[in-house]
Amino acid sequence: MRVTVRAVRGGDWDAVVALESAAYGAAGLTEGRAALESRAAASPATCFVLDHGNRTAGYLLALPYPMFTYPDLDRTEDVVFHSRNLHLHDLVVAEDLRRRGLAGILLGRLLTVAAAKGYATVSLVAVGGSDIFWAAQGFRAHRGITPPAGYGTGAVYMSLPVPDARTGRTELADASAHQAPINDEVG
Numbered sequence: 528m529r530v531t532v533r534a535v536r537g538g539d540w541d542a543v544v545a546l547e548s549a550a551y552g553a554a555g556l557t558e559g560r561a562a563l564e565s566r567a568a569a570s571p572a573t574c575f576v577l578d579h580g581n582r583t584a585g586y587l588l589a590l591p592y593p594m595f596t597y598p599d600l601d602r603t604e605d606v607v608f609h610s611r612n613l614h615l616h617d618l619v620v621a622e623d624l625r626r627r628g629l630a631g632i633l634l635g636r637l638l639t640v641a642a643a644k645g646y647a648t649v650s651l652v653a654v655g656g657s658d659i660f661w662a663a664q665g666f667r668a669h670r671g672i673t674p675p676a677g678y679g680t681g682a683v684y685m686s687l688p689v690p691d692a693r694t695g696r697t698e699l700a701d702a703s704a705h706q707a708p709i710n711d712e713v714g
């Protein structure tokens with residue numbers, strides 16, 4: 528089956544909302560359509576859907592956020608941050624298509640775009656025990672950061688340095704240090 532990763536379009540939201548609700552509804556972690564759309568509107572170039580044949584089978588939403596901060600799940604985005612840190616807010620693959628590497632394909636696209644755009648780090652809040660998955664992808668946990676209760680019990684803040692697109696070197700030698708990247712500001 529042909530797999531394509533592409534930018535999110537207006538007509539994708541029914542499918543994205545259905546995937547989100549199936550993934551998080553049981554845990555009470557759904558944020559709803561308006562919040563999801565606002566995350567993508569803040570950074571359309573770092574949000575993608577994955578088509579598996581004719582079906583939208585996954586999505587990834589990422590937006591710049593200062594290191595060690597993250598979206599409030601109960602609120603839509605009302606500012607766009609200009610940060611060297613890209614926050615991978617959400618990644619979902621349809622349940623019947625998991626363990627086939629589709630999440631890895633979406634993450635690979637994000638890291639390519641992040642490097643091209645000069646991001647220094649990618650952060651995320653791992654929910655529902657997914658920190659095992661993220662650790663396998665190279666993310667490191669910041670155990671000193673405690674995400675709010677809205678992210679569910681056991682949520683883990685994690686980050687990954689992004690290699691420079693030209694040199695292949697990472698800018699932050701140790702992204703586990705509690706140092707915010709420079710030039711974080713609200714625009």
Ligand SMILES: CC(C)(COP(=O)(O)OP(=O)(O)OC[C@H]1O[C@@H](n2cnc3c(N)ncnc32)[C@H](O)[C@@H]1OP(=O)(O)O)[C@@H](O)C(=O)NCCC(=O)NCCS
Pocket residue numbers: 550617618619620621624625626627628629630631632651652653654655656657659660663
């Ligand atoms: C997490 C998620 C996106 C992974 O999608 P996926 O397409 O199955 O991931 P991949 O096939 O690329 O996974 C590659 C590897 O990650 C690991 N992995 C994937 N899901 C895992 C899980 N739930 N627990 C532990 N390890 C997992 C496995 O090592 C897997 O390789 P393997 O199948 O050879 O063992 C998917 O399970 C999902 O949508 N979950 C619900 C939403 C969610 O929790 N998203 C993350 C929120 S922060």
